[in-house]
Amino acid sequence: MSFPHERLAANPHDRTAERREDEAWLAGRWADPDTRVLVVSGTRIRPRDGQIDWVSPGDAPEGLRVLLGEHDDRAWFAVVVDAEVSKAAAQGEWTPLRGLLPRLADDAVAAAPLVFHALGLAEWLFATRFCPRCAEPLRPRRSGHELVCANGHSQFPRTDPAVIMVVTAGTPGADDERCLLGRQAVWPEGRYSTLAGFCEPGETLEDAVRREVREEVGVRVGEVEYFGNQPWPLPASLMVGFVGRAETTEVTVDQDEIEDARWFTRAEMRELAEAGTLVLPGGVSISRSLVEHWYGGTLPGHW
Structure with missing residues (x-):
């Protein structure tokens, strides 16, 4: 028998880790109107008509661009904006991951692993502000998958x-x-x-x-x-x-x-x-x- 949790791991994307520092490739994929972007505020997203709202790059706000990878012949990104955006929005408009799980299981737009990837990174970026070795501020690189301080200490997402x-x-x-x-x-x-x-x-x-x-x-x-x-x-x-x-x-x-x-x-x-x-x-x-x-x-x- 198949099991319910397997639906959330089905149809994973190619994370294209080798492209995370390829600025020319990243710019080209961002310019492609077929590319899709998930806007994340803190660790919340804003659904549209009950579905995960993937927008085109032209409709995405300014924020930290995070490369998720390729899936169905498209590039997929997340844009992480300040957490205050969702706090200032109308109550219930921005939804945390737990409230999205029933929708993710049957989402016909994109695989759940893309959303898990985006929100997992957004949570890490939100919680990891200072270097644990020297307390210097951290800045992102490698399309949001690494944080580094002024002293060269690197931090990576943890599981x-x-x-x-x-x-x-x-x-x-x-x-x-x-x-x-x-x-x-x-x-x-x-x-x-x-x-x-x-x-x-x-x-x-x-x-x-x-x-x-x-x-x-x-x-x-x-x-x-x-x-x-x-x-x-x-x-x-x-x-x-x-x-x-x-x-x-x-x-x-x-x-x-x-x-x-x-x-x-x-x-x-x-x-x-x-x-x-x-x-x-x-x-x-x-x-x-x-x-x-x-x-x-x-x-x-x-x-």
Whole structure:
């Protein structure tokens, strides 16, 4: 079966990294009316008629030009303008990435990886203003993919690996097999999702799965199997999905990150989801894909 999160990684663009300092090529592609540009204010964009609004270079405002690459025989750029533009605009006019995810999955104009690339870089540029080694101001080069200070120290975009996992217990595929989901206190009633957390220095991804599950819900995990991954520039993560097999099943939530966690059989999950008392993650998230992978099919309802 195909999984919801795969739609957000489909049809990727050629990032043409070798062209990021080719000023003649960049000027030529910017002059091409077929080139498309995404305007980003801080880390927000402004949709048009419910779709991602890619404009021609002639309609793009002044700002930092970021080369995204080539896709469908076109060049694609982002123009990053001051964050104050979206703050000063009408409420709701500029939208953060989280609010765009449902639209991205079915966007017929351009692949979601282009938007993830643009907003991931915009977030990094917005947050990275001064050199961490000497505190000098940083200026962009290589079409927005590198920052350098007056002392020649370079900074590059970072991606933080995070693990996200569905934890199972019982005989695989049996009627009484269960999966473990948790919820945070700030979520509306009925929302549950897979557990997740960041990988720490010197730690394998598999050990990060075991540590996070034990810390958050007190369950020991043994076997850990890789499932897939999803870029998640909120602000700069790569979500790496796993299926973990529980060695213990007693749940003791930490009451810090997790308010409640519980085991679900497939029958319970279907019944509660149909009743609307269990609300599962959004349809384009790897969390949803992990749950439906375990369940063996699609489920009703989502955030």
